[in-house]
Amino acid sequence: MKTNASRLLEKMAIAFELRDYEVDPEDLSAESVARKVAMPASQVFKTLVARGDRNGVCLAVIPGDTELDLKALARLSGDRKVDLVPLKDVQPLTGYIRGGVTALACKKDYPVFVDESMDLFDRISVSAGTRGTQILIAPADYVRAVRAKSGPISRPKS
């Protein structure tokens, strides 16, 4: 299934692979998606929408089995404080629904911050912009496509 995200990658001549999975509305977690696309959760990245007190909305892309370190993100984004946006604001801000958020072909060009661990893998998985489809892509290509800044912004789930 083609999405705006995949079209963007095609336009940029970036190699990628689409992988579909069965959606469980009761469990949209990245770990669940990782199991379904047969990849380690550390290689399946989820995209969170945050808002900094100085620089406004940004996207944080972190491994599926971690949680966002808000202080680390604030340091990286140049904000004093960062919070996740409420769920009801996600679609108006990004154009994507929960479980299908991606930084590719977003409604606006928000700054994107990816966890440093992304660079360590040969291939990662991110949402294709819809529930049920993942994009498998080389980290360097993804960083280039979304013009992301890399840093340590994740921590193990507590």
Next chain:
Amino acid sequence: MARSLSPPRPSTVPPPGIPLDDAFDDESGVHDIPLPAAVDSQIPTEPPPSSDEIRQVLFNGLPTLEPAEASTQPPAVRAQLPTLRDESSTSPAPAGVVAQLCKASGEHVTQPAPDSDAAVELYTDMEQSGALRAASIPTSRPAANEPPPLANLELAAARMKDCFGEGDYQACLETAEQILARNPNDEGAGSYARTCRRLIEQRHAERIGDLSAIPVVAVSQEQMRWLALDHREGFLLSLIDGHTSIEDLCDIAGMSRVDVLKTIAGLIDAEVLRLDA
């Protein structure tokens, strides 16, 4: 004939059949016990070698090695064998050895101190030919945690990436830490180290399961004495009171979270701990 036992402790108990009064020597205060015939025949009757015989062996040189013995030597040593034979046939034994042997035979050393020039010459020959180096044992070796030299940093970085790709996060972490010890500003190594720590921690957490579970010691105090516990395990066991969860242990132990989880997981695997929900 009754013979006293010459080594120092004569028996004070006579064998059965010998009256105690007959065997006791009033002057020495010990029993003079006859040896059985079988034991008496085993005592060597050959006289000890005289000092002349000892000197002859010492000053005529070492016996020549048989070909079979020589063939078992390593090549570097075997190459020196003719020299050794020649030198040893003319060089005297060290003076200290002569003195010790003469003392053992009850005679004073009357020979002049042997000339050490031959020994020095032999040593010099062996040193020049590399035989000593071949047989030498290194006196120092690099420490296990010593950071790699700068020239090997690229190799270490490649190894770090390989280990990560293979999923060997522990080896990757160790390599990354070695690189960081040499260059603390290496962002790549720092990234690998942080990621590996997180992944290792997750692995141990998965092994344990529910981190809110409360660990309980599953062995008795007596059994615990026989367990080969290290200081980390002992310390964590001392914190386990039947009320503190694993998550709380991570907070209060003062150790890194990954170390606590790794140690707890090991103790659960060893059935020293069990988890209460």
